[in-house]
Amino acid sequence: MINQIAIFREYLKSRDLRFTPERRLILEAILSLPGHFNIEGLYYKLHRKMGRLSLATIYRSIPHLINSGLIKEVMRYADRPQYEKSLGCPHHGHLVCINCGKILEFKDDEIEKLQDRVCREYDFKPTEHRLGIRGYCKNCRHKKGK
Numbered sequence: 071m072i073n074q075i076a077i078f079r080e081y082l083k084s085r086d087l088r089f090t091p092e093r094r095l096i097l098e099a100i101l102s103l104p105g106h107f108n109i110e111g112l113y114y115k116l117h118r119k120m121g122r123l124s125l126a127t128i129y130r131s132i133p134h135l136i137n138s139g140l141i142k143e144v145m146r147y148a149d150r151p152q153y154e155k156s157l158g159c160p161h162h163g164h165l166v167c168i169n170c171g172k173i174l175e176f177k178d179d180e181i182e183k184l185q186d187r188v189c190r191e192y193d194f195k196p197t198e199h200r201l202g203i204r205g206y207c208k209n210c211r212h213k214k215g216k
């Protein structure tokens with residue numbers, strides 16, 4: 071956690087931005103969250119702790135957190151981007167349930183190799199890739215008969 075805070079502070083400094091108490095609180099809240107999160111969820115969590123922190127402040131800090139490499143967008147659910155902490159988090163893909171919003175993570179070496187092969191075939195140097203699959207989780211399918 072100290073590490074992430076140092077990274078964020080350095081990032082902000084390099085862009086002549088201040089490491090404000092609000093930015094610190096937002097980062098600490100994210101670091102304390104397990105798994106995936108969205109801005110509204112983060113807002114509710116922070117709002118209880120610190121009423122004056124606005125949704126706009128959180129929105130504005132998200133690009134900085136992404137650019138500093140601390141978080142990344144996973145996938146959208148109900149028109150809202152879902153994020154996760156990216157530092158020290160091994161690469162994985164996501165299965166997102168469009169009914170209940172559950173996000174499952176998966177890791178598949180075959181898919182990774184396949185993507186590398188595609189890049190080689192097209193003489194393309196990859197810097198990032200994301201794999202997300204939308205659908206219905208087991209629970210929701212059982213409930214709805216899908």
Ligand SMILES: [Zn+2]
Nearest residue numbers: 167170207210
């Ligand atoms: Zn579901």
Ligand SMILES: [Zn+2]
Nearest residue numbers: 154162164175
């Ligand atoms: Zn994930």
